[in-house]
Amino acid sequence: MGISMLMCTQTQPLPNVLTRGLMMDIFNPHRHKDKVVFVMGATGTGKSRLSIDLATRFPAEIVNSDKMQVYKGLNIVTNKITEEERRGVPHHLLGIVNPNADFTANEFCDKAALAIGSIVSRGHLPIVVGGSNSYIEALVNDEASKFRAKYECCFLWVDVSMPVLHSFVSDRVDRMIENGMVGEVRKMLDTNNVDYSRGIWRAIGVPELDKYFREEAYLDEGTRSRLLEEAIYEIKRNTCRLACRQLKKICRLKNLKGWKLHRLDATDVFRKHGTEADEAWERLVAAPSSVIVCEFLFGGRRRVSFQCHGRGLHHCSCH
CATH class of the missing domain: 1.10.287 (Helix Hairpins)
Known part of the structure; x- marks a missing residue:
């Protein structure tokens, strides 16, 4: 008996002008808030892949917000990103907690805030990625609104049709x-x-x-x-039930909490294989996300454009 089909590229970096622009923007004395990118989505939608794509196009470091991946051990069970997959991008809050301990949302907020502050101090962009939306909500919507007062947030939501995602899971x-x-x-x-x-x-x-x-x-x-x-x-x-719960929480943040989420529909990527899937990922997810992040970082001062030919970016410009 099935559960509804058993239900739930490397890319080229942006040019040096964009990297220099980000560094200059981060240290701009007229800038009021530091900026943080969040990559959200149900389990299996490609959040880690997108975070690496972005971190190889912008000077960035990644903060894990998956409540199981924060623990040491069970790398296969928790689907931790491997050293090879990280491609040299620094990761924080990944495999650091004793497996028998309880790591609460408050503890996550404390450690994530320290990691984000440290990343910003190095002139890098913090990218928070993971499926534990309760952790992300606790961080962003803290009672005193300290986080929102200090940081401007960009939320990227990688979405996949549930029947297609369930088959992939x-x-x-x-x-x-x-x-x-x-x-x-x-x-x-x-x-x-x-x-x-x-x-x-x-x-x-x-x-x-x-x-x-x-x-x-x-x-x-x-x-x-x-x-x-x-x-x-x-x-x-x-796992499919988890994906459904995660999607409901994301919709609640969008519809009830009023979060501005940039939805990236990756369904077609999961319907393809091999090179075709990689090309679809670049066209539908990686390149549009890079445009969104560039506009988030630089506003109307710069415009970024991408032309996708095969795997990776054949040409990109930011001016």
């Missing part, structure tokens, strides 16, 4: 299993005291596999295989 879980997720969870469970209400143990994939681990030693091979398939099915279903 199902395939991604299969790849995670192939990459060793079951063994990764087993090893962590064997070496830690587990409380499924705390820390990294709330991550989708851990409780679903726990039942399998508890019973596998007493079962024949056929029953073990069936039980593992059931656990994988539950992981896929719960």
Whole structure:
């Protein structure tokens, strides 16, 4: 039985004139607020990919706002971006917290504010990326409005049609299993005291596999295989449910809280494969986002244009 299809390029940097312009703008004495870019979206929509694209086009550093990726360990389960995928871009709040600890929204706000301040002090653009919208909301809409008073925010929302995303999420879980997720969870469970209400143990994939681990030693091979398939099915279903909840929260921020979100529809990207998918990503997500960020940073003083030919940017200009 399926869950609605089992339901939920490297790019070239912008020219030196843009990098120099950003540095000059950051240190402009007439500038009233520092600027922060947020990359939002449901799980699996390509937030990390977009953040890297932007950070290789602008002098930027990335602050993780995913509440599971902030913990140490379970890199496959939590789908942490790899060192190779980071392409040398500095990342903050990624894999820094004890897996048994509770990392609250208040703690996130404190550490994120420090990281953002540090990034700005180096003349770089902070890019906050992650699917934990409750963390982002707590940071931006703090009670005293300190963040909004200090920073101007640009919100990029990578959106994918739910049926298409659900199919992708199902395939991604299969790849995670192939990459060793079951063994990764087993090893962590064997070496830690587990409380499924705390820390990294709330991550989708851990409780679903726990039942399998508890019973596998007493079962024949056929029953073990069936039980593992059931656990994988539950992981896929719960991941799709998470994507739906995340989308609802984003819509609430947009429609009820009045956040100005720049929606980037990546659905067509996920319907394609290989080079065609890369070209669609550049055309529909990466290049438009770069334009939005350039206008956010420089306002009417500069205009950026991109011409996309194949993979990457054939030409871009900012003037």
